[in-house]
Amino acid sequence: MNAWSQTTLDHRTVLVTGAAGYIGSHTVTELLRQGCRVVALDNYCNSSPEVYRRIEGLAGTTFAHVEADVRDGAALEKVLSNHDIDACIHFAALKSVSDSIIHPLRYLDNNVRGLLVLLRVLQRYHVHRFVFSSSATVYGDPVRVPVAESAVLNATSVYGATKLMGEDILRRLAAAPAELEETWRVAALRYFNPVGAHPSGQIGEEPLGIPNNLMPYVMQVAAGLRPKLSIFGGDYPTPDGTCVRDYIHIQDLVEGHLAALKHLLDGGASLTVNLGTGRGTSVRQLVETFVQVNGVTVPYEFAARRPGDVAQYFADPSRARELLGWQARHDLADMCRDAWRWQCSQPQNHA
Ligand code: NAD
Ligand code: UDP
Secondary structure, eight states, X not given: OOSSOOOOOXXXXXXXXXXXXXXXXXXXXXXXXXXXXXXXXXXOTTOOTHHHHXXXXXXXXXXXXXXXXXXXXXXXXXXXXXXXXXXXXXXOOOOOHHXXXXXXXXXXXXXXXXXXXXXXXXXXXXXXXXXXXXXXXXGOXXXXXXXXXXXXXXXXXXXXXXXXXXXXXXXXXXHSOOSTTOOOEEEEXXXXXXXXXXXXXXXXOOOSSSOOSHHHHHHHHHTTSSSOEEEEOSOSSSTTSXXXXXXXXXXXXXXXXXXXXXXXXXXXXXXXXXXXXXXXXEHHHXXXXXXXXXXXXOOEEEEOOOTTOOXXXXXXXXXXXXXXXXXXXXXXXXXXXXXXXXXXXXXXXXX
C-alpha cells in the first residue's frame, strides 16, 4: 500500500463504474475492506451482479449498487443526488482490441461519450477526484523497453484510441483554470497485463465465450475445457521467440488504484503512471510457470502470429514508485497459483 499517504479511506464514499467487472470487483472488495463506502455502478454488458454477493461475503459488509449505463446522464444524476460522493474510479468500458476494430462507433460511443457524460454529471455535483483506467496499449509498438510514461503515444486500435482520447480529455480538464477552487485532480493509470485472482478464490476474471487473453485461455486448457493452447508466433525477436509482456497480479493493480485515490484525496497533483512490474515474461515462460506451480498439463502448439501483436513490452514502473510509493509485490508464480485457485473453485470452470 502507499507507504507515504497518511490519508485513510475510512468514511470516504467512492463511485466505482464498471464495478462488477474483473478489475472493478477486486477494487471494490479492497475499498470496502479499508472502510470506504462504495457506490457501484454497472450496466452488466460484460459482467453480472452475482459478483456483488461474493464481494460482500469477502469484505464482511454491504454496499450500494445501481444498474445503469454511464451514458445515461439522468441515471447518473440520481446516483449523485442520493449519495455524497468524494471521488470516482472509472472502469466502465468495452475492452476488446479486435472487437473495437470491427465496431469502432460502438467503442467510441461507449468509452468516449460514456466518459464525457460521467464527467459532466460529476462536475455538476462538485466531484473532482477521478481515477481513470488507461492501458499500455497507448504506447502501440514501443521503440524501446522498458516503456516509460514519456514514450511516444501511438494507439493502433480503436480501443487504444479511446484510451488516448480519454487521457487527453482528462489532461485538458485538469489544466483548466480552477473555478471556485474546484480543480480537477486526475490519475490516469496505464495498466500492463492484469492477471490472477483474489487469493480467496472467490472472485476472478470471468470471460464470456472464447477467451482472447493468454492467462484465461491457459486456465481453460488446464481445466480441460479446451484441448490445447495455440501460441501465436514462435519467431519473434525475443529470447525464446514468443511475445513478451508485463503480467501484473490483480491485487497489485488494485493497490495501485488505492494509492492513486489516496494521493488525490490528499490534495496530490494529477498524474499519469504505468502500473506494471517492470519484468518481461514470454508466453512460453508463463505457460511453463503455470504448469510447474500448479502441477497441471497445458498442451500447446505454435500457430501463426496474431495480427497486431507487438513483440515485446514491459513497464518502467519507477514513476509510480516515486509519486505514489507503490510497487508490485507479487511474482509470476503467485499470479499463476491464484488464477488456478479461482478456476478450480468454480464448478462451471471445469470440464
Ligand atoms: P470488464 O469488462 O471485466 O469490466 C468492465 C465493466 O464495465 C463490466 O462490468 C461492464 O459490464 C461495464 N461496462 C462497460 N460499459 C459500460 C457502460 N457504458 N456503462 C456501465 N457499465 C459498463 O473489464 P476489466 O478487465 O475489469 O477492465 C476495466 C477497465 O480497465 C476498462 O476500462 C479496461 O479498458 C481497462 N483495462 C483493462 C485491461 C485488462 O487487461 N483487463 C488492461 C488495460 C486496461
Ligand atoms: N497469446 C497466445 N495465445 C492465446 C492468447 C494470447 O499465444 O490464446 C499471446 C498473444 O499473442 C500475446 C500474449 O499471449 O503475445 C499476451 O496476449 P494477451 O491477449 O493476453 O495480451 P496483449 O497481447 O493484449 O498484451
